[in-house]
Amino acid sequence: MFDAIQAFLSGFLYDWLAITITLVLQAVAVILPIMLVVAWLTYAERKVIGFMQVRMGPNRVGPLGLLQPIADALKLMTKEVIFPAQSNKYLFIIAPVLAIAPAVAAYAVIPFSDGMVVTDINAGVLYVLAVSSILVYGTIVAGWASNSKYAFLGALRGSAQKISYEIAMGFALVTVLMIAGTMNLTEIVNGQQGGILNWYLLPLLPMFFVYFISGLAETNRTPFDVIEGEAEIVAGFHVDYSGMTFGVFMLAEYAMMILISFMTSIMFLGGWLSPFEGIPGLEALFSWVPQLAWLSIKVAFLLFVFLWLRATFPRYRYDQLMRLGWKVLIPLTIVWVFVVGAMKYFDFGPWFN
Amino acid sequence: MSFEQFIFYVLAAIAIISGLMMITVKNPVKAALWLVLAFISTAGLWIMAQAEFLGLVLILVYVGAVMVLFLFVVMMLDINMSILKEGFTRYLPIGALAAVAIFALIYMVVGPDHFGLDKVAAPDMKPAGYSNTTEIAIPLYTEHAYAFILAAVLLLVGIVAAIALTLRRRPTGAVLYQDIDKQNKTLAKDRFEMVKMDAVVEKAVVENEEEDKK
Known part of the structure; x- marks a missing residue:
C-alpha cells in the first residue's frame, strides 16, 4: 500500500521528498494506534488494580469511565510546564524526547502479522536491543538537568538498574537466536509454526521468565520501580517535571511496556500464530481469527501480567534488585546458553524444525 | 540528490x-x-x-x-x-604543534591523494538478502576463532584485575555487612518463637472488688 503511495507521490515531487512523506505516513500508521493503546492501557491499569483492591477505579468520565484517558491527556496538556531555577533548559526539554523516541522507534521492526511490518530487516532483534538501550538516556538526562538531588538519585538508580538487566535480557534473546538461527523477527515467528508445542516457550521456559523479569526492570515497573520510589526519593527522576513533559515520560513508560510484551509474544509465544495449529478439530474452528488478533490477545495478556504484578508485589530493596540481576539472572542465562548450544548440537528435543 | x-x-x-x-x-x-x-x-x-x-x-x-x-x-x-584550565597558555604552543603534526600525519595517510573514485573503485551494492551479521560471524568463528577467544580472555583478565583491585573485605564486626542469601533463606521460625502459656485466671480480682464495696 505504501509503495503505491510513494510511486504516486514521486510522480510530481522530488524523489527524496516522496520517500520522506511515505516514511512519515508509515510512522504515523504505527505510532497512532500505539499511542491509543497507551492511553487506554493507563485506564486498564487503574481499573485492574482497582478491582484487585476491591475498589471501583475511574468511573466518572463517560460510560464506565472509558473517557478517563482523554480527560487525563487534556488535563496534562493544559497544565503549565514549570522549569526549575538553575536547571539546564535545553537538556530539561530534550530529556522527555530522549525517553519516548527510542520507545517508539523500536516499533519500526515489530511484525504485527505476516508481512505487516514497517521494515523487515535482517538484524531485527539487534535493532530492538540497540534502540531500547538508548532509552536510559531519557532517565539520566532528566535526572541531571533537573538539578535536584532526588531526581539525580533516581537517575543513578535507574541507569545502573537498566544496564544490569540489559545483559540478562540480551542473553535470553541469544538463546532464541540460537534456536531460530536468524535475527529477523518475521522468520523467528515462522520458525515457531505448528501449534503451542512448537513455540519457543517450552524449550526456553526459564529464558521466557528471565526475559519478562528483565523487561519489568527495563520499564521500571513494580516490583523494580526503585527509580521512582516515592517513599525515599519523592518521585525519582521526573520529580521536577509537570504538565505534558511529565506526560511524555508516562507515555514512554507505557509504550515500552507494550514493546516488551510484543517482543515476548514474538520471541516465545509464537507471535501471530494460532496456538491450535495442528490440532484437528480446533484448528479449523479458529481459522477465521485474524493473525493480528492472536498477537493482540497474547500482548494483552502479558500487559495484564504487568498490571497484576504491580497490584501483587511490594518494591524490591535496591541491593536485592542488583543481586537478582547479577547473581541470579545472568548466571542462569549463561548456563542456559550452553544448555541450548548442546541441545542444538546433539539435535536433542522435538522442538527444532 | x-x-x-x-x-x-x-x-x-x-x-x-x-x-x-x-x-x-x-x-x-x-x-x-x-x-x-x-x-x-x-x-x-x-x-x-x-x-x-x-x-x-x-x-x-x-x-x-x-x-x-x-x-x-x-x-x-x-x-x-x-x-583544569591553569597553564592553558603555557602549553598552548606545544599543544598546537602536536595538533598540527597529527593533522599532517592523518592528511598524509588519508588525504585526498589516496581517495576518490579514480583511486578506489566504488563498493558493490550488496544483493537484497545480504546479511552483514552472517558475513562477520563466519570468519570470526572459523578463521579468527583463536584471536577471538584470546580477546575474550583478555577482557576477562581485565574484569578480574579491576575487581581484585577494588575488592575490600573488612573484618566482620568492624563494619556491618548484609548477607542477602542469608536474609532470603530466613524462615519465620528462626525469628519468631511460639510459647505456650497457661491462661491467667482472674478470680481473685472479683473477690477483692466485692471486699472493697463492703
Missing part, C-alpha cells in the same frame, strides 16, 4: 558538528552527551554502508553501556574547570 545522499549528508553533518561540540563545550556532562550524538550518527553512517551489524553494535555497546557508565562517573565528579 538521491534519498541516500540526503541521509548521508545529514548524518555526516551531525557527526562533524557533534564532534566539534564535544571538544569545545565546557561542561563535561554536555561533552559526553555530544559524544553520544556523534556515536549515533556514525552508527547511522555505518548502516548506510551496509554494515548494519557494526552500526547496531556500536549503539548497543558504546551508546547503551560505555557512555552511560562514563556519564555516571562524570556526573558524580565535582570537576573544577578553573584548575
Whole structure:
C-alpha cells in the first residue's frame, strides 16, 4: 500500500521528498494506534488494580469511565510546564524526547502479522536491543538537568538498574537466536509454526521468565520501580517535571511496556500464530481469527501480567534488585546458553524444525 | 540528490558538528552527551554502508553501556574547570604543534591523494538478502576463532584485575555487612518463637472488688 503511495507521490515531487512523506505516513500508521493503546492501557491499569483492591477505579468520565484517558491527556496538556531555577533548559526539554523516541522507534521492526511490518530487516532483534538501550538516556538526562538531588538519585538508580538487566535480557534473546538461527523477527515467528508445542516457550521456559523479569526492570515497573520510589526519593527522576513533559515520560513508560510484551509474544509465544495449529478439530474452528488478533490477545495478556504484578508485589530493596540481576539472572542465562548450544548440537528435543 | 545522499549528508553533518561540540563545550556532562550524538550518527553512517551489524553494535555497546557508565562517573565528579584550565597558555604552543603534526600525519595517510573514485573503485551494492551479521560471524568463528577467544580472555583478565583491585573485605564486626542469601533463606521460625502459656485466671480480682464495696 505504501509503495503505491510513494510511486504516486514521486510522480510530481522530488524523489527524496516522496520517500520522506511515505516514511512519515508509515510512522504515523504505527505510532497512532500505539499511542491509543497507551492511553487506554493507563485506564486498564487503574481499573485492574482497582478491582484487585476491591475498589471501583475511574468511573466518572463517560460510560464506565472509558473517557478517563482523554480527560487525563487534556488535563496534562493544559497544565503549565514549570522549569526549575538553575536547571539546564535545553537538556530539561530534550530529556522527555530522549525517553519516548527510542520507545517508539523500536516499533519500526515489530511484525504485527505476516508481512505487516514497517521494515523487515535482517538484524531485527539487534535493532530492538540497540534502540531500547538508548532509552536510559531519557532517565539520566532528566535526572541531571533537573538539578535536584532526588531526581539525580533516581537517575543513578535507574541507569545502573537498566544496564544490569540489559545483559540478562540480551542473553535470553541469544538463546532464541540460537534456536531460530536468524535475527529477523518475521522468520523467528515462522520458525515457531505448528501449534503451542512448537513455540519457543517450552524449550526456553526459564529464558521466557528471565526475559519478562528483565523487561519489568527495563520499564521500571513494580516490583523494580526503585527509580521512582516515592517513599525515599519523592518521585525519582521526573520529580521536577509537570504538565505534558511529565506526560511524555508516562507515555514512554507505557509504550515500552507494550514493546516488551510484543517482543515476548514474538520471541516465545509464537507471535501471530494460532496456538491450535495442528490440532484437528480446533484448528479449523479458529481459522477465521485474524493473525493480528492472536498477537493482540497474547500482548494483552502479558500487559495484564504487568498490571497484576504491580497490584501483587511490594518494591524490591535496591541491593536485592542488583543481586537478582547479577547473581541470579545472568548466571542462569549463561548456563542456559550452553544448555541450548548442546541441545542444538546433539539435535536433542522435538522442538527444532 | 538521491534519498541516500540526503541521509548521508545529514548524518555526516551531525557527526562533524557533534564532534566539534564535544571538544569545545565546557561542561563535561554536555561533552559526553555530544559524544553520544556523534556515536549515533556514525552508527547511522555505518548502516548506510551496509554494515548494519557494526552500526547496531556500536549503539548497543558504546551508546547503551560505555557512555552511560562514563556519564555516571562524570556526573558524580565535582570537576573544577578553573584548575583544569591553569597553564592553558603555557602549553598552548606545544599543544598546537602536536595538533598540527597529527593533522599532517592523518592528511598524509588519508588525504585526498589516496581517495576518490579514480583511486578506489566504488563498493558493490550488496544483493537484497545480504546479511552483514552472517558475513562477520563466519570468519570470526572459523578463521579468527583463536584471536577471538584470546580477546575474550583478555577482557576477562581485565574484569578480574579491576575487581581484585577494588575488592575490600573488612573484618566482620568492624563494619556491618548484609548477607542477602542469608536474609532470603530466613524462615519465620528462626525469628519468631511460639510459647505456650497457661491462661491467667482472674478470680481473685472479683473477690477483692466485692471486699472493697463492703
